[in-house]
Amino acid sequence: MQMVMKQAVKFTFDTRFDTDETVSVPRVQPASPAYTAADVERARAEGYASGFVAGQAEAAARADHEIGAAMQNFAANAASLLNALQAGTASSRADAAALAFTAARKLAPALIAARPQAEIEAVLRDCLTHLNREPHIVLRVADTLVDRLKETVDHMALERGLSGRIILLGQSGIAEGDCVVEWADGGVVRSYADIEAEIAEIITRYAESLTGPRATDNSLAMAETRHTNF
Template identity: 40%
Template sequence: MAAPAQKFLFDNDFGAPDKAREKAAAAAELAQAVAAAEQRGYQVGFAQAQREMQADAERLCAMALEQIGQSMQVIAAGIGSVETRMETEAVEVAVAVARKLCRELIAAEPLAEITALVGECFRHLVSTPHLVVRISDGLYEAARERIELLAKRSGFAGRLVLLSDPEIAGGDCKIEWADGGMVLERAAIEAKITELVGRYMASRK
């Protein structure tokens, strides 16, 4: 026996699958849009971070260069002070050596400078009426013989006067004539050298 026929009630919605597909497509598009937005946000954030890192690196590099420049200035100033100190010490050593050598030469030959100076006076003061030479007590006898011999050899025709002076140091002398005179005084020479060296070193600071 055949099944009874059912009456069609027109209650089936044939558009439901299309709506479902539309919703699925919209959800997919939304997901893609969100993903794209996230990607763009990541790229923007990454670029911003890179710019900030670059700026920080440049700032640190500038600070480092400034610090290096300051350090080089300090080093240069230190080197300059070392060079000045070394130069000062070198000059002081040279002066000390010269003084020591001068003392040793005077001790070994105390009449050398005296006779050399007196001999120059004889050559340039041949017509001088008289010449007075003052020397230390300890060198008087030895100096008298040498100076008198120098006067004869140089042709000095004036009156030669030799005097011993207890205030004159060994190796020093005073020479006087009518309108002038000169002094050989080692202490005064050393003082002048010290003054000149002091001025030179002061100008180098």
């Protein structure tokens, strides 16, 4: 077997190792993320939902503000309207009371003149309810009514067990329909002029209460008799 020997190459020291040559390594670009149509649609839906919620919140806040302003305006208008209605109602009530009093003032004299003894009989009947034990009762009326009242007074005295104890007297200066009932420790005066003055005062106070700071519904008290002590 024949062996062949390669001839050795002599190193000549002409190879340079200090050169600036660099080996360029190609840069590998990262792979771009792959988005599917579903991903894009999902992102779009999320963005729409977020914007919709924000829009709703803004619209709700604006609506609350507008409602609050409207309620304040309504309350102010309602208060103003209520004050106007109260003022109008008070004025109407005062006018109605004054009108009723004027009508009554014109009508009452005619009614009294038609049957003046009716008022006197009512006053005497009311007094006799509480005066059964009085020894004497004096009834003073207008001179023109003595004859018309005598029979009625005697009948009322008999019914109450007071026969002969009611003294009927005519007196000048007493208007028809007016009377004075007297007993031992007291008496009653029925005077249309006094009643009219009292009613006028009541209506005046009533009108003033309606137009005052706080109107109240005071009823009109119609006085019929005035009690006095003799």
